[in-house]
Amino acid sequence: MEKTIYVSEKRISVEYAWNMLRKGKIIFPEAPVLFKPRRTQRVTEIVELILLGAAVPAVYVSELQDGRWLILESSDRLRALFQFLNHACTLEYMDTFPEYSGMSVTQLETEVPRVTSKIMNHNLQFQVIDYMTPKYLHLQIGKCVERWGCSREQGIRNALYQNYDAIVFLKSLANKSYGKNYFFSSSTLNRQYAVLQIYMYRFVFQKMIQSEEKSMVGMQFLIDQTIEQLNTLIEEHQENFLVDEFEAVTESVVSMGMRDAGFKYFSNNRGKEIQIRCLSYVYNLYWLVLDGCIAQERCNEILCCGKFWERIEKDDVNYNNISHHYDMILKGKGMT
Helix, strand or coil, X not given: CCCCCCEEEEEEEHHHHHHHHHCCCEECCCCCCCCHHHHHHHHHHHHHHHHHCCCCCCEEEEECCCCCEEECCXXXXXXXXXXXXXXXXXXXXXXXXXXXXXXXXXXXXXXXXXXXXXXXXXXXXXXXXXXXXXXXHHHHHHXXXXXXXXXXXXXXXXXXXXXXXXXXXXXXXXXXXXXXXXXXXXXXXXXXXXXXXXXXXXXXXXXXXXXXXXXXXXXXXXXXXXXXXHHHHHXXXXXXXXXXXXXXXXXXXXXXXXXXXHHHHHHCCCCCHHHHHHHHXXXXXXXXXXXXXXXXXXXXXXXXXXXXXXXXHHCCCEHHHHHHHHHXXXXXXXXX
16 A cells, blocks of 8 residues: 655746636635635735735645646635635735735736735745656645535545546435435535545445555545545446435435434534544444344444444554444443
């Protein structure tokens, strides 16, 4: 299993990066909406740093096979700067440069052109992850540095795996789930992330994911293998079966509702990482019932077992722990 990340540093001016964006050589992934107040705040931050002569924090990017740069930042400063240059927002109050507060890029160009020149000539630092680096490592380094939320991570994953039929499948299944289930987020990207995690646990339970170092394999590699496995199943024309079985399990989970104590473990903090993890286990408990691996009584017992859910929340997500949880479900190991 490859664990080497190939990164090179590139320094280019804001003007050069802006031209790359307009030529389609820099792209941003689908992400949570950047509302006007946040956008104004972010562009003000980066412009103030530039005018102070300070270094703007380095931006990690994934180099795609066609040479384009996929921006991995979570701060949205660069996105906001480009929107500012595209006349989509203005600056807010700046402590050190209050005279420019409220100005648009057009006003700056007209009234203080030396300021726009300073902005455009400022060198930005990019950490470029070479396209030869395995995709899951792009996500791993980005998540470590940028500390993404679920939705932003999924937007980046969709861009990295854009040519995979599995991504189209996940989007379709997430869209079908919208409005039907009280336990999924209203965010499209968040629902895709949740569906993908549900399948990740299923494939580990079914031993459909293999690795030479599987005991220590972490979540990003497991998700990568889940996408590969989904892609294989779709190539084998099993997508209709996948949809049918997912919807069947969803109906079972929906019917559970408020009647079970386990409800709180996957209905609270909807759309958060820990809620999606617990929801994934609930889905897989019902999958095990439908597959005939455990009885409904056993499923109900585990749903009400606080010790099991505390363990799920506490343990790191890796192949070894998920396999151990599977043994707990089947054999009761560690349940008391």
